[in-house]
Amino acid sequence: MDAREILKQHIAKTATLTDEEFDHVFSHFARHSFKKGQAIISAGDKAEHEYFVLEGCLKSFYINDDLKMFILQFAMPTWWASDFDALYSGARATINVDCITDAEVLSLHNTDREKLCREIHQMEHFFRWRTNRGYVAAQKRLLSLMNNDARHRYEELLQMYPQLYNIVPKNLIAAYLGVSRETLSRLYQHGK
Amino acid sequence: MDAREILKQHIAKTATLTDEEFDHVFSHFARHSFKKGQAIISAGDKAEHEYFVLEGCLKSFYINDDLKMFILQFAMPTWWASDFDALYSGARATINVDCITDAEVLSLHNTDREKLCREIHQMEHFFRWRTNRGYVAAQKRLLSLMNNDARHRYEELLQMYPQLYNIVPKNLIAAYLGVSRETLSRLYQHGK
């Protein structure tokens, strides 16, 4: 399935667009291919685009002063990634986005998203719902982080996104869960 | 300042409405007075409304199987509170909302929010931005929870919301930070 069709079906789940409207929307996206390990947004950059994943897997992450990495999100096909704080506020990025595997993405400029939201009511609706889902997911993750131990969070993650197990190295899973890679490794030593 | 004016100015920060449009919007809100300690949404309820705070302070929180409380949000004047997951998905509430102090609020039914978003493009814009801000704030809190220790998170919270110090008891602050009340109490024993 081509990029156009993937995006069209993705948006159609939340918003109703005519074919002409979708053509107009799609004309604001640009396609990019990235290699495994390649950076898409680096801390300090201006974050001007958000990215819709067609193929592969991205991660968005923060690096603290001790160079420790914390993963905010893994982005699989039909997910969106960016430094949303910087994107909306116009500030420099503090979040990085890069490629865990080779990836195909569509980029949308911040200005164009706002333009599309102004022009087409249904696009504003679409982006409202996309953010809604992100907000609710972030709140659930906050509660899980406060309430559950490392093992529980690990099993929760694998149950929710089984595909991750095969694609994402354990050190990155640890950086998502908020535990050290050693602790994650020890969770299942000698079979559970 | 009356309820109408507070809401009007709050919305005007993000969206442009004519007076007629605002009158229409405002007609969907209902005003309520609550007493300190009173519950607004309880786990198991249908969550059908979201609440805009005019006066006082609410909290939204989760209670786990061990009856331990985790606070998702304090809601001060011009903040919104609800179980947004249940509200949007139609599921039963898992989050509670109640009053830390006596409070004056405006309620908006889920159905009416969606109706207003359909009728008035600018209202869809308003709610998109409201959720944006919530999403970004939740992501920052996730990072802080993974990256910083209890003392750091406490100082961060007080710096961001100094008003909380006088209004909100320490055991609730602890439930927000994700530490025990004993640990929070010990942070500043014998003056720092």
Next chain:
DNA sequence: GTGTTTATGTGATGCAGGTCACTTTGAGAC
């Protein structure tokens, strides 16, 4: 292929913060 980097496992040790138990202070209710 060979050398280099990245991912993973595992032992030893330390500490932040949890839990339990008890005390003190303060705010309402009457």
Next chain:
DNA sequence: GTCTCAAAGTGACCTGCATCACATAAACAC
């Protein structure tokens, strides 16, 4: 006022997870 209950402080003890150190093993570059 007095009684009750919630909030807050503190000691003693325990534990989940971090950190450091080193050993494999697998992936990648050339």
